Amino acid sequence: MATVLLTGISGQDGSYLAEQLRAEGHRVVGLLRAGRTPRAARLPDIEYTEWDFAHVDALAQLLRSVRPTEFYNLAAFSTGAGMYDDPVAIGELNGIAVARMLQAIVDADASIRFCQASSSEMFGDPAAAPQDESTPFRPRSPYAAAKLFAHATVQAFRTRHDVFACSAILYNHESPRRGQAFVTRKIADAVARIRAGLDHELRLGNLDAQRDWGYAPDYVHALRLMLAHDHADDYVVATGQLHTVREFCDLAFSHVGLDYRDWVKGNTTDLREDRRGPVVGNAAKARRVLGWQPSTDFGAIVRLMVDASIASLASRDSMS
Numbered sequence: 001m002a003t004v005l006l007t008g009i010s011g012q013d014g015s016y017l018a019e020q021l022r023a024e025g026h027r028v029v030g031l032l033r034a035g036r037t038p039r040a041a042r043l044p045d046i047e048y049t050e051w052d053f054a055h056v057d058a059l060a061q062l063l064r065s066v067r068p069t070e071f072y073n074l075a076a077f078s079t080g081a082g083m084y085d086d087p088v089a090i091g092e093l094n095g096i097a098v099a100r101m102l103q104a105i106v107d108a109d110a111s112i113r114f115c116q117a118s119s120s121e122m123f124g125d126p127a128a129a130p131q132d133e134s135t136p137f138r139p140r141s142p143y144a145a146a147k148l149f150a151h152a153t154v155q156a157f158r159t160r161h162d163v164f165a166c167s168a169i170l171y172n173h174e175s176p177r178r179g180q181a182f183v184t185r186k187i188a189d190a191v192a193r194i195r196a197g198l199d200h201e202l203r204l205g206n207l208d209a210q211r212d213w214g215y216a217p218d219y220v221h222a223l224r225l226m227l228a229h230d231h232a233d234d235y236v237v238a239t240g241q242l243h244t245v246r247e248f249c250d251l252a253f254s255h256v257g258l259d260y261r262d263w264v265k266g267n268t269t270d271l272r273e274d275r276r277g278p279v280v281g282n283a284a285k286a287r288r289v290l291g292w293q294p295s296t297d298f299g300a301i302v303r304l305m306v307d308a309s310i311a312s313l314a315s316r317d318s319m320s
């Protein structure tokens with residue numbers, strides 16, 4: 001049994017990772033920002049501990065007492081539309097805090113393996129498509145700049161301090177646990193409500209925006225393979241397939257026998273500046289070196305998200 005420490009345990013990725021680890025009998029410790037309480041726990045047998053993210057010494061002390069062998073940093077400040085909001089907090093939590101985590105590992109126990117959830121947002125308006133581990137980064141938002149600081153700091157600690165530190169360049173990854181601000185969950189929930197007669201339209205921004213959408217549990221599995229490998233390295237985790245928001249709508253509505261054109265309306269408040277080259281990943285290295293492969297394709301993700309939204313609406317109705 002290993003002891004695994006993770007941040008972001010209340011989020012989509014953290015909850016899947018915790019579940020996978022617990023299913024294998026590992027001890028899971030969720031690291032929370034001091035003063036935060038965990039959202040409704042999905043698993044009863046997870047321990048929680050607090051860290052004031054401003055102090056390296058406190059985290060080093062915590063590492064000495066918890067004694068993890070692996071440490072995943074999945075916490076990130078992002079609200080969907082919020083990659084430009086509050087640049088100072090974004091820089092602090094998504095960037096500087098990662099340097100503190102790595103320094104604490106060096107101070108407490110340099111054998112702890114570390115995995116950072118990086119983001120395809122670091123490519124910004126990409127220099128090439130598809131992107132791989134050698135594509136230059138051109139961050140366009142405070143969110144992307146902070147993620148790039150963390151990514152480069154992981155590489156620096158790997159070379160300078162010989163820490164087993166990895167970084168996963170994650171493209172969009174979805175599931176029924178995706179936050180409601182993100183477009184896939186927003187569409188799935190709307191389909192469920194429209195089908196039930198509770199809503200009569202769905203207002204969206206740019207329907208022609210494209211994303212490389214994968215399945216969150218597959219991406220969490222890639223993180224685990226990275227820490228289980230002999231060598232620490234960075235990997236693009238992506239499907240290599242681009243789809244538009246319009247295609248997502250089309251599949252989601254047709255899954256329940258509706259035509260999205262009857263229900264989806266424009267919404268200028270969610271119309272984000274999205275004029276850039278295709279952000280689509282080449283995960284050949286993860287496939288070749290880690291043996292990683294996605295289990296669930298785009299169509300299946302859309303269907304399972306719509307089914308989950310329908311089931312969740314039905315269970316809320318039966319409780320009220």
Ligand SMILES: C[C@H]1O[C@H](OP(=O)(O)OP(=O)(O)OC[C@H]2O[C@@H](n3cnc4c(=O)[nH]c(N)nc43)[C@H](O)[C@@H]2O)[C@@H](O)[C@@H](O)C1=O
Nearest residue numbers: 078080119120171172181182183204205206209270272274
């Ligand atoms: C890799 C990256 O992935 C995620 O960020 P995101 O791609 O911004 O995610 P999203 O689901 O908010 O937007 C996807 C696309 O959909 C368009 N879109 C149209 N209409 C609406 C709309 O109504 N709402 C939203 N939210 N988006 C809309 C929107 O303009 C964009 O082009 C985060 O995990 C982030 O942390 C991260 O690292």
